[in-house]
Amino acid sequence: MELVSxxxxxxxxxxxxxxxxxxxQALLEASRLVHGTIDLERVLQQAARIAVLELEMDGAVFxxxxxxxxxxxxxxxxxxxxxxxxLLARSGETICEFVVSPPAGRELxxxxxxxxxxxxxxxxxxxxxxxxxxxHLEYARMAQDLEAARTxxxxxxPQTMPAIEGYSVAVRSDACYQVGGDYLDVVTEPDGSVLxxxxxxxxxxxxSALVCTAFRSAFRALARQSLRLRELAARLSQQHWEEGxxxxxxxxxxIFARLxxxxxxxxxxxxxxxxxxxxxxxxxxxRLIEASGTPLGLxxxxxxxxxxxxxxxxxxxxxxxxxxxxVFRGEEEFGTDRLLDVLSKIAWTTEAGTILNTxxxxxxxxxxxxxxxxxxxxxxxxxxxxxxxERAW
Numbered sequence: 001m002e003l004v005s006x007x008x009x010x011x012x013x014x015x016x017x018x019x020x021x022x023x024x025q026a027l028l029e030a031s032r033l034v035h036g037t038i039d040l041e042r043v044l045q046q047a048a049r050i051a052v053l054e055l056e057m058d059g060a061v062f063x064x065x066x067x068x069x070x071x072x073x074x075x076x077x078x079x080x081x082x083x084x085x086x087l088l089a090r091s092g093e094t095i096c097e098f099v100v101s102p103p104a105g106r107e108l109x110x111x112x113x114x115x116x117x118x119x120x121x122x123x124x125x126x127x128x129x130x131x132x133x134x135x136h137l138e139y140a141r142m143a144q145d146l147e148a149a150r151t152x153x154x155x156x157x158p159q160t161m162p163a164i165e166g167y168s169v170a171v172r173s174d175a176c177y178q179v180g181g182d183y184l185d186v187v188t189e190p191d192g193s194v195l196x197x198x199x200x201x202x203x204x205x206x207x208s209a210l211v212c213t214a215f216r217s218a219f220r221a222l223a224r225q226s227l228r229l230r231e232l233a234a235r236l237s238q239q240h241w242e243e244g245x246x247x248x249x250x251x252x253x254x255i256f257a258r259l260x261x262x263x264x265x266x267x268x269x270x271x272x273x274x275x276x277x278x279x280x281x282x283x284x285x286x287r288l289i290e291a292s293g294t295p296l297g298l299x300x301x302x303x304x305x306x307x308x309x310x311x312x313x314x315x316x317x318x319x320x321x322x323x324x325x326x327v328f329r330g331e332e333e334f335g336t337d338r339l340l341d342v343l344s345k346i347a348w349t350t351e352a353g354t355i356l357n358t359x360x361x362x363x364x365x366x367x368x369x370x371x372x373x374x375x376x377x378x379x380x381x382x383x384x385x386x387x388x389x390e391r392a393w
Contacts, residue, residue: 030054030115031122040130041067047098047123055112057100062087064096071101083108085116087124095127146206150175156216162188164261166313166384169194170352172360173377180375181208181250182321183216187223194261195223196379198319199254200273202295204375211250215240215296229256229269233296233304237271240297252296255289255319257381259311264383266311269304271296274322277340281314281348281385286340314348316355316382323376327363334366352380 030050034043048060048069061068063079085098098120102108108116154173161169171184181201189195199215201208218239222232233256240247253273259266268276268289276289293304311317320339327334342362346355356378363376 030119034119034123034126035129037126038130038133040127040134041065043123043126043130045069047119047126050119051098051100051116055100055115056103058103059101061099062096063099083113083116085120087120087127089124089128095124098123146177156213157184158186161186162194164194164259167259167261168352168382168384169196169379170356171377171379172356174372174375176323176372176375177205180204181212182323182375182377183212183219184319184377184379185216185219185223186379187220189226189258190224191226192261193226194259196257196259196319196381197254198273198321198377198379199252199296200321200375200377202249202251202253208250211247211252214243215252229258229267229306230304232256233269233271233293234302237294237296237298237302237304238300241300243297248297251298254296257317257319259381264311264313266309266317268307268309269293270307271302271304272298274320274325275336276320277318277336277343278309278311279316279343281312283344283348286344288336311381311383313383313385316343316348316352316380318343318355318359318378318380320378321375323372323374324359324363324378326374327367328373329366329368334363338366349385350382351384352382355380355382 030047033050034047037043037046044062044065044067048062048067051057051060052070057070059068059071061079063076079097079099082099082101085100087095087098089095098116100108100116102112157173158171161171169186171186173180173182173184175182181204183197183199183201185195185197187195197219199212199219201211201215215236218236222235227235233254236252236254240252252271254271255273255276256269256271257266257276266278270276270289270291271293272291272295275291278287278289280286287309289307292307294302296302318339325334325336325339339359342359343355346358350358359378360376
């Protein structure tokens, strides 16, 4: 380290042993004081106070954050001609600088330089420890908040499924992080129809989770009005677009399905989402419910075209997000074809909950249990045959 001033001639011969002992004791006491707190500003203030009181400096200040004691040096231009001691982190980077103002502008003695260098070293260690402690507290608070957000988001998912005579329905949603941007819902409408939705907000994490919560509120507000599906999708899209540019960046893909249980008819609207999978009981007919419009909130005034199909006894439906297909084992993707193959091999008498468990088990086996890389959400709907109806509910 470059000396901040020339050593006075009276110091060239070194310090007597008694003075060296006193100097060491003073430095040890200074070290104890600066390490006695885990608050960064208090660490720096204590060090500045020690420099002023122990060495009788006029003032001492740290450059960042600007904390000092004694005669405060507020103008950085004043620091140029004053002794400066850098505080170095363990990585070698400079945390800040320690500037002292000797009385009457005199030069520092060898003892003072040595003491201040030692004080700067101990202060740097204490400052870094205080900073790390503060980061740990902030991380702990963030983790606690995210865990609370995860619990709240899970509670917003449907907790029970409607009892639909002759049908079985189940849902499952696993976030990649503590919170996610996937959403699903199953709502019984005033006329007895069952409205289902699976949606995926662009992106992951907290920002997508916030948009997801807003989408839920809008969907729930419209779901009880028995709107036509194309009108429901159009309203949700326009409302999301009108939220502004930031919301449009977090557009929503969604697939809506309405079941008329009495007639056994399904109506779909797909807003830029993964194709839903509809398997019919003859085993030969599989329908992919493709997109009939752009994602919600991407463009103003978007219109959507509905599709109606028969849902006979033995049929099954899977609505899902891309977390179920964009799963990788090395460079190999699970994909829609493999998902469809899994569904096709499940016994036709299987209920919806078991279907989802089977899908998740296959995904786990495919990846070898590797951590999931995306939110995974799905709704399974089955129309039961006569042999299943008595034990389904």
